[in-house]
Amino acid sequence: MIRILSTARTEFRIALRNRWVAIALVLMAVFSLVLSLAGSAPTGGLGVDRLSVTVASLTSLSVYLIPLLALLMSFDAIAGETERGTLSLLLAYPIARWEILVGKLIAHLSILALAVVLGHGLAAAVAIWSDETSLAGLPSLVRLSWSSILLGATFLGAGYALSSLSRRPSGAAGLAIGLWLGLVVLYDLALLSAIVADNGGWFSTEAFPIALLANPADAFRLFNLTASGATAAASGVGGAADAIPLWQSLASVLLWPIAALALAAAAFRKVTP
Amino acid sequence: MTSTLTISALTKRFGEVAALTGVSLSVAPGERVALLGHNGAGKSTLMKIILGLIPATSGEVTICDAAPGSPAARRAVAYLPENAAFHPALTGLEQIRHYLALRGEEQGQAMRLLEMVGLGKAARRRIGTYSKGMRQRVGLAQALIGNPRLLVLDEPTSGLDPVSRREFYVLLDNLAAQGASILLSSHALTEVEARTDRIVILSQGRLVAEGSLPDLRRRADLPVMLHVTARNGYGADIARLLPGAILVDGALHLTCRQSAKLETLGTIAGLGEKITDLEVLPPSLEDLYAHFSQAAAQ
Ligand SMILES: Nc1ncnc2c1ncn2[C@@H]1O[C@H](COP(=O)(O)OP(=O)(O)OP(=O)(O)O)[C@@H](O)[C@H]1O
Ligand SMILES: [Mg+2]
Numbered sequence: 001m002i003r004i005l006s007t008a009r010t011e012f013r014i015a016l017r018n019r020w021v022a023i024a025l026v027l028m029a030v031f032s033l034v035l036s037l038a039g040s041a042p043t044g045g046l047g048v049d050r051l052s053v054t055v056a057s058l059t060s061l062s063v064y065l066i067p068l069l070a071l072l073m074s075f076d077a078i079a080g081e082t083e084r085g086t087l088s089l090l091l092a093y094p095i096a097r098w099e100i101l102v103g104k105l106i107a108h109l110s111i112l113a114l115a116v117v118l119g120h121g122l123a124a125a126v127a128i129w130s131d132e133t134s135l136a137g138l139p140s141l142v143r144l145s146w147s148s149i150l151l152g153a154t155f156l157g158a159g160y161a162l163s164s165l166s167r168r169p170s171g172a173a174g175l176a177i178g179l180w181l182g183l184v185v186l187y188d189l190a191l192l193s194a195i196v197a198d199n200g201g202w203f204s205t206e207a208f209p210i211a212l213l214a215n216p217a218d219a220f221r222l223f224n225l226t227a228s229g230a231t232a233a234a235s236g237v238g239g240a241a242d243a244i245p246l247w248q249s250l251a252s253v254l255l256w257p258i259a260a261l262a263l264a265a266a267a268f269r270k271v272t273p
Numbered sequence: 274m275t276s277t278l279t280i281s282a283l284t285k286r287f288g289e290v291a292a293l294t295g296v297s298l299s300v301a302p303g304e305r306v307a308l309l310g311h312n313g314a315g316k317s318t319l320m321k322i323i324l325g326l327i328p329a330t331s332g333e334v335t336i337c338d339a340a341p342g343s344p345a346a347r348r349a350v351a352y353l354p355e356n357a358a359f360h361p362a363l364t365g366l367e368q369i370r371h372y373l374a375l376r377g378e379e380q381g382q383a384m385r386l387l388e389m390v391g392l393g394k395a396a397r398r399r400i401g402t403y404s405k406g407m408r409q410r411v412g413l414a415q416a417l418i419g420n421p422r423l424l425v426l427d428e429p430t431s432g433l434d435p436v437s438r439r440e441f442y443v444l445l446d447n448l449a450a451q452g453a454s455i456l457l458s459s460h461a462l463t464e465v466e467a468r469t470d471r472i473v474i475l476s477q478g479r480l481v482a483e484g485s486l487p488d489l490r491r492r493a494d495l496p497v498m499l500h501v502t503a504r505n506g507y508g509a510d511i512a513r514l515l516p517g518a519i520l521v522d523g524a525l526h527l528t529c530r531q532s533a534k535l536e537t538l539g540t541i542a543g544l545g546e547k548i549t550d551l552e553v554l555p556p557s558l559e560d561l562y563a564h565f566s567q568a569a570a571q
Contacts (some may be wrong), residue, residue, distance in 0.1 A: 006374035010363065017362040017399075084358040089415070093375045094344055095489045233474040273326050 002096045007103025028119030036123040051137025059224045062148050069157040073108045073177040074159025078173040088273035112152035137175035140228040154216045157260030165268035209244045219252035276301050277423045283332030291319040293478045300454045303447040307465040308458040310475035316458040320425050351421035353412045356429050361401030372415040386414045405432040426457040442468040462558040474565045482567035493564045494526040495556035502550035
């Protein structure tokens with residue numbers, strides 16, 4: 001326990017000095033403020049409170065931002081130690097590999113959580129201050145917060161796995177950017193074009209829901225939009241997925257962090273310094 | 274338990290490359306052993322196997338009755354890897370406190386450890402601002418944590434200035450006096466010569482010689498150099514009495530076999546008044562090293 005905590009404290013300190021903490025906090029705060037202020041424009045009186053509108057746009061933002069921050073913080077975790085030659089030293093210490101990973105995870109995840117809570121807190125404050133009915137949107141904001149943190153854990157795990165596999169920080173950075181582009185940007189484009197080409201056939205009805213659930217970023221968006229009943233208002237992929245029951249996207253949101261971290265542990269176990 | 278570290282018939286291959294072949298070695302408590310060998314001889318590989326960082330292809334390694342890499346072995350062994358670069362964003366103090374925590378030791382000792390390696394003043398500065406030797410000392414400081422039974426040090430003095438090297442060996446002497454075994458690799462033969470109990474020479478992954486310095490000298494049977502300074506005018510006389518001697522700057526240089534050393538010395542002593550000085554130069558570790566690694570290469 002002392003070993004894990006000391007690892008976490010050291011990693012947190014490094015992230016603080018590398019400005020990752022500042023970058024994550026500022027990005028989340030600025031984007032949340034901008035979105036919640038933008039949400040104050042008249043929404044056409046759909047009977048939706050302002051906070052719920054903000055949550056919908058925060059969800060779309062988080063799908064891009066949280067994975068990016070998580071990958072940026074994690075890609076160096078193992079590859080950096082390998083390159084500096086400190087990994088062989090660390091592994092000679094009486095600390096298990098999973099303890100090293102958990103220590104790093106605690107540090108990185110708490111930075112993400114801090115950024116999420118700060119950003120969402122600001123958004124809530126702005127919304128509630130200008131529109132008291134916004135209190136109704138609080139549950140969906142809280143849901144967005146914890147699912148964002150889980151999404152972060154998933155991509156931290158993916159980042160550690162890539163970092164273990166590539167052995168060099170530059171290689172790991174390349175893989176991390178590739179993963180982000182692939183899962184967050186290209187995946188949806190590919191799905192959309194497949195749906196258009198398929199024109200309501202087997203793919204749209206059978207494969208598409210599974211494809212959405214299989215991608216942690218899509219599952220995250222789907223879960224938050226379905227849960228707050230905002231799928232109709234959402235654009236693109238989210239809108240096309242009305243049919244997927246909530247429990248399925250919830251399961252995906254809960255299972256992905258575990259799977260990604262297990263993957264990271266397996267990849268790290270194979271690393272020889 | 275008689276020895277801290279026992280290695281028997283250790284072999285390690287990296288695909289086609291045979292990094293180590295049939296190496297056997299044991300290190301007793303309190304013993305300081307130097308591992309010598311040219312670049313790529315397998316020194317670092319041997320150390321990594323001892324630490325359990327990489328698996329051996331065949332052979333056995335035991336550290337204090339435990340297997341390499343087992344929790345018991347890791348607690349007993351301290352390691353200094355070659356070229357470890359600690360995170361530049363941390364201070365020396367923070368880094369050592371972290372390593373103390375990993376060994377379950379009191380973090381308050383960090384400052385004392387840093388002072389032991391001469392980093393007391395720089396302890397609160399970031400490692401990124403340290404010089405090469407200062408960074409090496411952070412590595413030394415972490416290797417001193419928690420009374421290790423065995424210290425495995427890969428080129429510990431690289432980057433240290435001559436005075437720091439001497440201080441470092443004094444630290445090692447103290448640890449050895451308390452019963453710690455030390456296995457270190459080095460390319461600085463002169464310092465190893467004076468500061469270790471036993472020398473192990475690796476050549477292309479094979480152990481080609483092992484023993485104390487006098488042992489190795491006897492076994493190599495390399496010629497001894499004698500420098501004789503003649504009193505003015507007697508140079509030519511003496512040169513006639515000592516076959517094979519050559520005159521260099523007024524002194525006669527001659528070599529003789531180890532076995533003929535005493536006899537030759539007797540002859541020279543018999544010259545009495547005709548000589549003013551005599552110097553005996555035994556083969557240096559460099560000579561021995563060259564001898565054993567060349568013999569193995571053939
Ligand atoms: N991971 C590896 N993969 C393939 N070959 C390796 C690996 N590590 C070491 N080797 C090879 O094993 C041999 C021994 O290397 P090692 O690092 O042990 O040498 P060394 O004695 O420490 O040399 P130096 O004095 O330069 O530090 C070399 O031929 C090296 O190329
Ligand atoms: Mg080496």
